[in-house]
Amino acid sequence: MEILHITLTSLGSVVALFLLTKLIGNRQMSQMSLFDYINGITIGSIAAEMATSLEDDFLKPLTAMVIYALIAVCISLCTCRSMALRKFFNGKPLVLFEHGKLYKKNLFSAKMDINEFLTQCRGAGYFDLSQLEAAVLETNGQVSFLPLSEQRPVTPHDLGVTPPPETLTVNVILDGKVLEENLKYTGRDQKWLMTQLHAQDIGQIKDVFLATVDAQGQLAAYRILDKKVSHEIFE
The missing domain is CATH 3.30.240.20 (bsu07140 like domains)
Structure with a gap:
C-alpha cells in the first residue's frame, strides 16, 4: 500500500507542479529573478515531500505549494505595476x-x-x-x-541599402510527412513540392527528414540518414 500511495502522490505532485508552473509562467533559468529561483526550489522541495510522504494528509504540502505559487503571481503582478517593487524584487542593472x-x-x-x-x-x-x-x-x-561603434557589424543602413523585409522560413516536411497547412501557407502545392524534391535527386517524401521553404520560395531538403557520424575534431 505504501508503494501505491507514493505512486499516486508522485503523480499528483507532478500534475500540481505543471498547473502551478503554468500559473506562475514558465521562464528559462537565465530569465529568472532571484525570487523566482528561490520560489522554484521551494515549490520543488515541497512537491518532493508531498510525493514521498507516507501520511494520508497530503493536502498540507499541496496547500503550501499553492500558497507559494499565489505569492509568486501576486509579486509578479505588483512588480508589473510598481517600479519601486520591481527594483526591490528583481534588482536593477x-x-x-x-x-x-x-x-x-x-x-x-x-x-x-x-x-x-x-x-x-x-x-x-x-x-x-x-x-x-x-x-x-x-x-x-x-x-x-x-x-564600440567601429567594432560593431556593418548594417544595411550603414551601406545605404534597403533589403527586402525578412519572413519566417516555413517547415513543409518533418520526419517524412508533409505539413499540409504549412505548405498551403507558402502558396505551393504537393505537385510543386515533388518537382523540387526530384530536382534535388530525392524520389520520395518519406526519405526527407526536414524540408523548408524560405521567403524567396526556395526549398531546402535534408535526407534521413541512418548512419552515425563522429568527428574527432570536436573532442
Whole structure:
C-alpha cells in the first residue's frame, strides 16, 4: 500500500507542479529573478515531500505549494505595476565597464571577480576590452555588451541599402510527412513540392527528414540518414 500511495502522490505532485508552473509562467533559468529561483526550489522541495510522504494528509504540502505559487503571481503582478517593487524584487542593472573604465565596487556588488568578468567577455566574443564601449550586468544575471561603434557589424543602413523585409522560413516536411497547412501557407502545392524534391535527386517524401521553404520560395531538403557520424575534431 505504501508503494501505491507514493505512486499516486508522485503523480499528483507532478500534475500540481505543471498547473502551478503554468500559473506562475514558465521562464528559462537565465530569465529568472532571484525570487523566482528561490520560489522554484521551494515549490520543488515541497512537491518532493508531498510525493514521498507516507501520511494520508497530503493536502498540507499541496496547500503550501499553492500558497507559494499565489505569492509568486501576486509579486509578479505588483512588480508589473510598481517600479519601486520591481527594483526591490528583481534588482536593477549594474554597469561593470564603461568608457574604458572598470568599476571594481560594482564588480564586488555583483559578486564577480575580474577573471569571471573577462571569461564572460570572451564568451561573448570580446577578447580585448578596448573593443567594448560598455558592459552591464542585467537583473537576470546575464552580462550585456555594447561594442564600440567601429567594432560593431556593418548594417544595411550603414551601406545605404534597403533589403527586402525578412519572413519566417516555413517547415513543409518533418520526419517524412508533409505539413499540409504549412505548405498551403507558402502558396505551393504537393505537385510543386515533388518537382523540387526530384530536382534535388530525392524520389520520395518519406526519405526527407526536414524540408523548408524560405521567403524567396526556395526549398531546402535534408535526407534521413541512418548512419552515425563522429568527428574527432570536436573532442
